[in-house]
Amino acid sequence: MLSDELYNKCFEFLRKEEVKHEIKLFMKPFIDMIIQELYPYIYLSLLFVIISFLLILAIFMLLWKKMDLQNKNIT
Numbered sequence: 894m895l896s897d898e899l900y901n902k903c904f905e906f907l908r909k910e911e912v913k914h915e916i917k918l919f920m921k922p923f924i925d926m927i928i929q930e931l932y933p934y935i936y937l938s939l940l941f942v943i944i945s946f947l948l949i950l951a952i953f954m955l956l957w958k959k960m961d962l963q964n965k966n967i968t
Contacts, residue, residue: 906912
């Protein structure tokens with residue numbers, strides 16, 4: 894019963910806009926640091942996605958060209 898009351902008081906305290914704002918201000922440097930550390934990996938992943946897209950597009954074009962040549966040979 895006491896723990897429920899404590900839980901509710903803490904939850905009410907955390908619901909206040911002022912407290913939310915202070916927590917965001919406190920966490921901002923940590924989040925910025927984490928994002929800064931992840932930027933190279935994000936760019937590398939994006940590069941791999943673009944390369945994969947271009948390779949799949951090239952394979953599709955080769956298959957289309959081959960199918961077009963086969964259709965011309967049939968007729």
